[in-house]
Amino acid sequence: MIDNVNWTATIVFVFFFALVTVIGFLASRWKAADLNHLQEWGLGGRRFGAWITWFLLGGDLYTAYTVIAIPSVVYAIGAYGFFAVPYTIIIYPFLYLTLPRLWAVSHKRGYLTAGDFIAGRYGDKGLELAVAFTGILATMPYIALQLVGMEKVIQALGFPREGAFAHAPLTIAFVILALYTYKSGLRAPAMIAFVKDIMIYIFVIAVVIVVPVELGGFGPIFDAADKAYAARIASNPKAVAGVTLASQQIGPYITLAIGSAMALFMYPHALTGTLAASSGEAIRRNTMTLPAYSFLLGLIALMGMMAHAAGVKVTNPQDAVPQLLLKIFPDWFAGFCFAAIAIGALVPAAVMSIGAANTFTRNIWKPFVNSQMTPAEESFLAKLVSLIVKVGALAVILFIPTQFALDLQLLGGVWMVQIFPAVIFGLFTRWYAGPALLIGWAAGMILGTALSWGTTAWVAVQPLGYIPFVGKFDLGFNLAVYNGLLAVIVNIMVATIISAVWSRQGADETQAGDYEDARVAA
């Protein structure tokens, strides 16, 4: 059963895993405060400066699943997987203009979640619930996918893929994660992120230096990848793959980048990492420094092509990176890389469960079940929910086919972008009415889900060639658009039209000055 285990790699892996476990528990004493207060447990007391925020958000956004999934798309179909690069380029100028405002108003009014802001800004419990529900719904499969990333590297260590004990290592890892998140709250992933991010940088830089040296430069790598895509198309004429984009991939490439960028900072875990910052200036500084991780992600994407050049042949593209690492590195360093990826799953999984727990406590339980909660009760409920969310994610992996989690993750992005109008427009104007945004949200959710409902599988993009007029424009490529973007455009139109005729406005507890932060050093 464990005859195939690579013990050298496993020992290195377990060493680093044990190290971050100790850090996770010790983190409760870091910047010591009363963790029976939700702002302390769930937001680190908003005391993370520019450096800590950089490590935390970097560790939180560039997840283990990303490290496995992006190169797997590149391995399978090539250039299209690189959409992650324009996606992460366009996001930072946008964040620069919006997040300091959200941080300022949240700091001033004590908001912990997007739902808190919506409730204060629009005075509309229905919209608050919609925002909270969407966040939790989209986060659950995302946590499950972190487990997929972790499981891929555990399998690569040689542990069995089938049988009664196949999921045992994963379950143990996740129980440990659940315990220190329960104890230390956001401080645990913030502290572990330092270790994780440094490990990932070492691992990626090593790959980018070693692989081209061993394979004779980048030229042969792209040539080998080109041949692999040609072979794929030869065996399946319907397949689209290549070192550059095919004409029908251009529309999806662009719109997927835009839609994904709009969705990312609507996720509870992204906002949790942001609101934990100590100042608006710390956030601005991060919009200039976080692109370092985007560059890293671009290099990680290229590993999909390096795998072809190194002769890695796998049926599941998600095994491409682990197998590449085993092939090019000595066992001990492969173990180090696998530990980096697995720890890379722990940080986002922890922040996601904390973000979902904060959201459930503040925007579902407090307004609808018990409005008289004390801070200690809030903190206790959030800790409990963080455990439940993690058990749920583990159950998804243990009992439901992985494909289902992948499909839900795809839909999660389509759903998450539907709260964009309420949150982002709300930072700049109160022209939109709460109920109008709620109806727009519902329209976007239904349309986005319906568009994604393919006949055989869930689909991400929608060809528009059949629509009169739209299909007539010759843009040099077939127009196809990411469902999330299409749905949010309809969402915005509906919200705009209804707001124009809606006369009653809910209470707004915020003032114009709340959105401006004093520009002091981070």
Added chain:
Amino acid sequence: MKYVLLFAPCLIALAAPLYNSIDPTLAGVPFFYWAQLLLIPVSAICIFIADRIAKARP
């Protein structure tokens, strides 16, 4: 000027047909890849300059 600096890199990043080619290659890397990778630090520097401008003229 601040907004030009913030939006110009985004527009270039989204103009996929502009950079969707193999040539010119850089050290064996096709244009498609090195151009996008290069745009990442360029966009970060643009945000930095935009922020300097915003600080100078609040």
